[in-house]
Amino acid sequence: FLWSFREREAFIEFFEEISGGRIHYYYSRPGGLKRDVSPDFLLRLTAAVGKFLDKLHEIEELTTKNIIFQKRTKDIGILPKDRAIELGVTGPVLRASGVAEDIRRSDPFLLYKGMDFPVITREEGDCFARTEVRIEEMRASAALVKKFAVSIPEGPLMAGPFVETTPEKWPDSMSMANMLKVFSINIPAGEWFLRHESPRGEIAMHLISTGGLKPYRLRLKSPSFCNLYALSSLIPGTKIADMISILGSLDIVFGEVDR
Numbered sequence: 094f095l096w097s098f099r100e101r102e103a104f105i106e107f108f109e110e111i112s113g114g115r116i117h118y119y120y121s122r123p124g125g126l127k128r129d130v131s132p133d134f135l136l137r138l139t140a141a142v143g144k145f146l147d148k149l150h151e152i153e154e155l156t157t158k159n160i161i162f163q164k165r166t167k168d169i170g171i172l173p174k175d176r177a178i179e180l181g182v183t184g185p186v187l188r189a190s191g192v193a194e195d196i197r198r199s200d201p202f203l204l205y206k207g208m209d210f211p212v213i214t215r216e217e218g219d220c221f222a223r224t225e226v227r228i229e230e231m232r233a234s235a236a237l238v239k240k241f242a243v244s245i246p247e248g249p250l251m252a253g254p255f256v257e258t259t260p261e262k263w264p265d266s267m268s269m270a271n272m273l274k275v276f277s278i279n280i281p282a283g284e285w286f287l288r289h290e291s292p293r294g295e296i297a298m299h300l301i302s303t304g305g306l307k308p309y310r311l312r313l314k315s316p317s318f319c320n321l322y323a324l325s326s327l328i329p330g331t332k333i334a335d336m337i338s339i340l341g342s343l344d345i346v347f348g349e350v351d352r
Contacts, residue, residue: 096155100148103141110134123278125251135242142235149231157225166220170327170339173218180326181319184294185226186343190218196290204244210237220342227344230292277306293317293344315349 105115111130112118120127156162172182177190187194195212197205213229215222280302288297294316301310320343327339 097152100145100152103145107134107138107141122251125249127250129250135245139239139242142238146232146235149228153228157221157228163221165335165338166224166342167217168219169335170220170331170342171218172323172327174216176326177218177323180323182294182323183316183319184291185213185223185230186294186320186323188212188214189222189226191216196288196295200288202289204241208237208240220338223342223344279306280304280308288314291316293346294320317343317345317347317349321345321350 108118108120109115111134112120112127172180172186172190174191177187177192182190183194191214193212193214196202197208197210198212201208210233213226213233215226280300282302282304284302285300286297288295290296295314296316297314299310299312299314300308303309323343324340328336331339
């Protein structure tokens with residue numbers, strides 16, 4: 094676990110560089126991004142990805158190739174394909190049960206359109222399969238980072254009516270009234286549904302607006318909320334000692350679950 098933290102630290106520093114945050118990044122903005130990256134950022138990121146891939150085999154030696162880890166995860170917490178679909182789980186949890194569903198492929202968006210990459214699946218549906226899927230997805234993600242690093246087009250950071258919210262457009266002294274004017278978004282009347290693939294699964298947003306600054310209805314779907322419900326099918330009949338493996342294999346963020 095802590096070996097993974099060692100490799101994670103290098104990428105957290107990249108997030109901190111572009112956003113100022115190490116855990117919560119707040120880099121995206123309505124209509125674009127917070128700020129541009131430095132000229133050598135993508136080169137340094139690509140080099141860090143290469144170093145990570147060199148170290149990934151060490152993580153595998155401690156997990157999927159470790160006999161103790163195998164005995165604690167194989168044939169434990171099995172989620173059959175039909176049940177996974179019925180429960181509405183997404184992401185690695187779904188793909189480890191044999192369902193080749195990745196929104197970046199089935200409903201591509203942004204630079205994912207036309208980008209070729211494998212959808213990692215396993216058939217066993219157990220804790221070990223969910224671990225294998227995530228490790229192989231690290232390799233697939235590393236390959237995507239290298240592709241994106243050379244294919245990101247030049248252009249403005251913000252689009253359309255959101256250009257005025259970029260920092261260079263702010264006055265030197267901004268009153269609360271002016272700040273609200275800059276950051277307020279006048280949403281036209283209409284209805285939208287958008288979804289995308291996150292590391293843990295599907296994130297979706299359903300927005301209904303009657304016009305003005307406040308939405309009439311906003312519904313957010315997070316992957317952990319749905320994936321956690323799979324415990325109702327995974328725990329019955331298992332040992333108490335296996336609960337840690339089962340819950341860990343779902344990779345839940347409880348901040349998403351709270352409603």
